[in-house]
Amino acid sequence: MTERADVLLVPPAVAPDGDDPLTHLLFALKHEGMNLQAAILALKKIPAQSVAQAFQRSPSSGYARIACYLWEIANGQRLEDLPPAVGAYEKLFDEASFVTDRTQRDSRWRVDFNGIGSPSYCISVRRTPALVAMLEADVLGQVEEFVSSIDKGILDxxxxxxxxxxxxxxxxxxxxxxxxxxxxxxxxxxxxxxDAESISESYLVALQNLAVSNPLDQADGxxxxxxxLRNEMRGALGVTYLPPPPELVQSVMDAVMALCNDRESKIDALVRGSLASFAFVFAHPFMDGNGRLSRFLFHKVACADPRLANGLVLPVSMAMKRNERDYLAALQSFSKPSRAFWDVTFISDDQIYEDFRGQPEIYRYWDATACVEFGLRMADEALQRDLRQEMDFLRRFDVVYQAINDAVDMNNNxxxxxxxTIAEKGDLSNNRTKQLIAKGHDPALVRAAIDAALEALADMDEKGDG
Incomplete structure (x- = not known):
């Protein structure tokens, strides 16, 4: 077999015979790995008898047992009158290929659920080379080491x-x-x-009311x-994303809140923060304020890690603003495929009718790899560029301020x-100098202030403190 981009090329001699859906599903589980959404949706259309017969032929087959396990989840029914499953417990997700969480054991089928979330709401994150490299970089470990070297006054x-x-x-x-x-x-x-307060519907409603100032847009649930979500285009094409229908919102949000509150999870805190943020914005549980709250949830979940101490948050929104195209791509990794399952009828700007033709599973089983990669990149950029630069600026500002204050008598403002200005730019422009003189400052005083500041910065840089 040969992998090329998004295609797996299978020799005819290896490919399954015939068009039996279960045969193809078992083949995919063996050779392509777990695509939980596709597996669940496929098993909703496969008769119980087919799955039961495959298991009876080989009760020890890990793939047959996984198919039975997922069939019961997909259909909400129990497969009856079957012999006990035998063989070693089979992990649902290959730990070398996916980010996994702690195990939830199913003794009936001898399957270990090790996904992110639960059997009824599970997010997949593939261990791509880029993601593995970012996890190995240990951004929160770097934050802890960096913060430990900073004066508390500057840190505050x-x-x-x-x-x-x-x-x-x-x-x-x-x-x-x-x-x-x-x-x-x-x-x-x-x-x-x-705060250690758990996330609940009432908690999120209170936060939404804080984030949204217009009383008409404030939610009570x-x-x-x-x-x-709409863009500037007119008509149905202007509708870019439709979140879960109202009847699905509560169950989806129950799962999202459980993900946020799971402090026993073994998953990296920045991965969990990214998942919480994107899962929330895809659920879109409020009519307004979802984007801001989704970014807050990144901090809420990530800050449960003790390495983000002293009230510190990573300014990821600053990094996101610089990388808006990548942020949109991460959002569209889910919004574009899910939009295809909606029929939208545009009557007027105020009359738009939506009909969901898909299955609820598209909102319950989804691949967050692109979202997590983006979240980790933004956390790293927030540390390396924004947080480090801010700390460096504050140190330089303090040195410059003290040098000028010692050299001349100038009002505080x-x-x-x-x-x-000098701490940021390394000098004072001619224009700013003329403005100070025009305000009445003696030119010699202004020059003395600049010289004192530049000398202090040079001394700081020479000592390696800048």
């Missing part, structure tokens, strides 16, 4: 800066500029990421109507502006 200021940048960029992703009250509300929301 960096935390406040991270809240501010995370607030601004979380709104900016949605093309909004928050008012002062909105920004303060969302920053207060971020401060709750380290999960939505009971169909939501949709101008002193801060000059120190911030």
């Amino acid at each position: 200021r960096a935390v406040r800066g991270a809240y501010l940048s995370e607030t601004d960029n979380s709104y900016a992703i949605e093309r909004e500029k928050p008012s002062a009250s909105k920004a303060e509300a969302f920053a207060n929301l971020l401060s709750r990421a380290h 999960f939505r009971g109507e169909q939501n949709r 101008d002193l801060v502006l000059v120190a911030r």
Whole structure:
């Protein structure tokens, strides 16, 4: 067999004979690995008798036992009058190929469920080379090591800066500029990421009311109507994503909340944070505010890891804003295929009718590999670029501020502006210098301030503290 991109080439001598769906499913389980959504959907259409006969022919076959195990999940029925399963326990997901969690053992079929979530809601994450490399980089370990080397006073200021940048960029992703009250509300929301409170519907409703300032858009529970995402195009083509129908929202959200609250999980905290964030936004349980809350949930889940201590959050929204095209691609890895299962009839901008032709399983069993890869990349970028640069800026600012303050007598407002500019840019522009002189500062005083700042920075860089 030969793998090429998304295709597995099978020699005719190896390929299954005939068109029997179960034969093809068993062949796929053996040679292609687990695609849980496809397996569940296929088994909903395969008669119980076919699965039972395959098992009776070989009660020790791991693939036959997995087929029986999944058939009962898919159909909500029990296969009766069969001999006991025998043989070693079979793991549902190959641990070398997938990110797996702790085992939930099924003694009837001798199958170990080791997926992310539960048998009724399971997210798949493939161990691609890129994902494995990012896990081995151990971003949270790097965060812990970096933070341990930082003065607590600077760390506290960096935390406040991270809240501010995370607030601004979380709104900016949605093309909004928050008012002062909105920004303060969302920053207060971020401060709750380290709380130990479990996530529930009432908890999420309270957060949604904080994140959404318009009383008309504030929720009192999960939505009971169909939501949709639209772009600038008119007509049905303008509807880009349709989340689960209202009757599925509660069951999907119960699973998402269980994922968020599972502190016994053995999965990397940043992987879990990415999963929680994307699972929430794909469920879209509210009519407004879902994007902001999804990014908050990343922090809520990731911050359960003790290596993110002292109230610190990784400013991932800043990284996402710089990588919006990749963020959209991660979202579309789920939204595009699921959109194909909806018929949309456009009457007018205010009259759009949606008909879900798919199966609930598309919202319960999905592949989050692209989403997790993106989430890990953004966490790493937030550390390497944003957090480290912020800490470096604060150290440089303190050195410059002190040097200017010791050298000249300048009012605090101008002193801060000059120190911030030189710390950021390494010098003061001619234009800014002229502005200070125009305000009444003596040219010699301004020059002395600049010289003192540059000398302090040079000394700092020479010592290797910059």
